[in-house]
Amino acid sequence: MATNKTIPPHFQPDGPAHKTYFYINNPHARQFPEQELIDLDRAGYTVVLNRVAVDNVPPFVPAADRMELKALLRRIAPEDALVVLELSSLGCNARDVLWTLMQCRKAKIAVRCVELGGAELTRRPEPQAVKTLRAIIRMETTARSERSASSLKSAREKGRPTGRPASLSPADHERILRFLGKGLSVSEVARRFGTSRQTVMRVRAAAALQPKDS
Structure with a gap:
């Protein structure tokens, strides 16, 4: 009996020249990611197992240190697609996720995230999710700069030495x-x-x- 699947926005099935790959990071288990594959199926994707890459690293590990993700990105050809369940699969923080997305955009790889409705994140014009990432990064940068300036001002007012400590006596x-x-x-x-x-x-x-x- 046929099953009805909700097809995500912008989703296009594999054509004769284009393929869809899947990346999963499961930091808490090393067994076969059955539940994640079920979630991808429910999201409307036909999962081909030899196009699935799985890492088992903590969420704080940068994308550049996720070996299976790196290998998969080298394997994916231009105009192919990468699908993840969660945005956190693409990096350890907003800046890292955006870096991964921009690398994929340069490589002409379409990236879709199930938790964001399947919208293509590397397309132009940028979707709202990517604009939000950029806004978060700007906010974090501003907050960090203001904290540094406040700490420096406080240290000067208290007569404490500022700047990097001398490396040589x-x-x-x-x-x-x-x-x-x-x-x-x-x-x-x-x-x-x-x-x-x-x-x-x-x-x-x-x-x-x-x-x-x-």
Whole structure:
């Protein structure tokens, strides 16, 4: 008996040249993702098992470190589609998810998410879901910037030192100058102290600006 399925918006079945792939991240179980496949079927997709990739990594793992997702994205051809159940499958936060979507857009891969109704997320003009992601990222960036500015202001008012802590002690500075005075190159001194050439050059420049004893 035929079953009625709700076909998601913008959904197009596989044509002769286009294929649909599926990615699942199940951080809590390593068994066959039967329930997830059932959910995809209920959403109107015909799942071909050799086009399914599954990771079992925690949600905080970035998309770039999800090995099965990376392999799948290398496998998918332009104009093919990638389907996920949840937006969190594509990254560990809003910025990471947007990065994945933009990589897919560059590769001409259509991305659809079941929890968002199956709308194509890489199309132009951008769907509301992607605009919302961008708004969240802007909000987080603004909040982070304001927190940093507030902390810096508070530290200055309390007389605390601000900026990055010095990586080298005053004694290290003196030793660096001695080594440079003996003719060692900036690169060699940097290697000996485990620091960058720029740091060594700043030490040398600062010493040159100090007044000489008369």
